[in-house]
Amino acid sequence: MSGQLLRLYIAGRTAAASRAIANLEAIVAGLAAEGQQIALEVIDILERPQLAEDERILATPVVIKKLPPPVRRVVGDLSEHDKVLVGLDLKEA
Incomplete structure (x- = not known):
């Protein structure tokens, strides 16, 4: 894989998890618009x-860049x- 791999770990479908998913999807969309290859996985630890x-x-x-x-x-x-x-x-920075 030549791009980035991001894994978002959540604990159930809580409000915080939904916000994190939406925010990370927006970040990934912005990076993709710049031509970067991003793979995003959402993992529910429950x-x-x-x-x-x-x-x-x-x-x-928590999001981890693998x-x-x-x-x-x-x-x-x-x-x-x-x-x-x-x-x-x-x-x-």
Whole structure:
């Protein structure tokens, strides 16, 4: 895969999870409009608890940039798009 892989971990379909999903989809759409290839996965840890354990998820919602390395994490509703992009190392500060 030549683009980025983002995984959003949520704990059920809560209001915070819905906000995080909407915000991350907006971020991904903006990056895609710039020509970047983005794959987005949303994982509910209530349905797949082993993944939460494997990734050492302590709080949700959390987005993890898996590819390209290095791995980066941002916790919260992801409403501050610029801070999320910098935190995920997808944009320079």
